[in-house]
Amino acid sequence: MADRATNAHEQAEALLPWYAAGRLEGKERALVEKHLGSCVACQRQLRFDHRMIQEFPALDPRFDSSWARLRGRIQRETRPPRRIVPWTGAWDLLKRPAVATLAAAQLAFVVVAGAVLLSLSRPQYQALGSAGPPASANLVVMFRSSATHAQVLETLRASSASIVDGPTSAGAFLVHVPRERRPAVVAMLQADPQIQLAQPVDVAAQ
C-alpha cells in the first residue's frame, strides 16, 4: 500500500512541470490531479512550477549571459580577489590601472597618517587663561580639493567636530568628536562626496 502511494507520488511529481504548462491530458492529467488533492509537497512543487513559468519569459539567455560576463568583469576590476602575488609578478600587477590607483590611494593614506602622528607629537601650547587641556584628536578628516570653505565649515559643524589641529601640509584636519558619536560621524563623513578621507585615530594623550 505504501509502495503504491510512493509510486503515485513519484509519477505525479515527475509530471508536474508539464501539468503546470498545460501539457498533460487524459490519464496522466487525472493521476496528477488526484494526487495533488492529498499531497502538500506536490502542491508546493506545483506553485514553484507555476512561478517558473511566470518568470521564464523575462529571461533572455542571450542578454543575460552577456550581461553576466560584463558584470563579472566590472566586479573583478573594482574588487580584485585577494591572492598572494609572487615578487616576480608584483610589478606587472602594479602596472594595472585599478591596482595602481589603489596603491596610490594607500600611499596617500600613509602620508596623511604620518603627518597626523607628526603633528600630534609636537608640544601643545596653551594660553595661560585656558580653561583646561584641549580635547585630543580622535578623527582625521581630509576634504576634496573641490570642497568650498563654507562646505568645510558646515560639514564640521554638522558632525559636532571641533578642530584640534590642521590643516596639515597634506590638507587634513585633526578633529575631536564625542567618543560615543564617533562611529556615526565617521559613517556620515565617509558617505559625504566632499570628503576624501575620514578615519578614526586613537592617540594617547600627550
Add this chain to the structure above:
Amino acid sequence: MSSSGILKTSTGETMGSTKPDDRELLTRVACGNLEAFERLYRLYQLRLTRFLATLLKRPELIEEVLDDTMMVVWQSAGCFRGSSKASTWIFAIAYRKALKARARWPDPVEEPAVDNRVSEEPGPDDGVHQRHLHDALVVAMSRLSADHRAVVDLTYFHGLGYREIAEIMGCPVDTVKTRMFHARRRLKDALAGSLGDWL
C-alpha cells in the same frame, strides 16, 4: 487545481503547438518556395535564437548555428514526413546543430566570478525583490548543464510536452523527466532564499 494553460510567444503565437500552416509552409519550402521559407524563418527565428542561446555559451555561435539550422530546413524540407510536429522537427535539427557546434567549440572556461552570489535578504519592495529573483534565476540557470537548461527552457518557456522534448533531444522520455527532476531541484535550492516564504 487548474493548469496554467498554453503559453504565448512574444509575437502572440501559441507555443507548444504547431500551427497547421507550418506543415503547409514546409511542403512549399520543399518545392523551393523562398517566400514560404521566409515566412517560416520569421516564425522560428526568435524561438530558435532563444533555444540556441540556452544551449550555447558562445554568443558568436548562435547566429551561425541558427543559419545552419535553417539551411538544413531549406535543403531537407522534403524529408519531413509529418510523423511529428513541424516545430519538433525543426527544434531537433537546431539541437543537433548546437551539439555539433559545442563539440567543435566547447563552452569557454568562465573566469571565477567575484560575487555571483545573490543576497538572500529580500528587497524592500516588490520591484527590487522581482529583480533579485530574476538575477538569482539567471545565476541558477547558468550553473545547470546544457541539457538540463534545454529541458527546463523547453518546458517552462516554450511550453513543450515531455514527449516532444524527448524527440527533439533524441533521448527516452524517462531521461527527459529525470533531467527535469534534477534541474528543478537545483533551481529550487538556488532560489530558496529568493523565493522565501512563497514556496
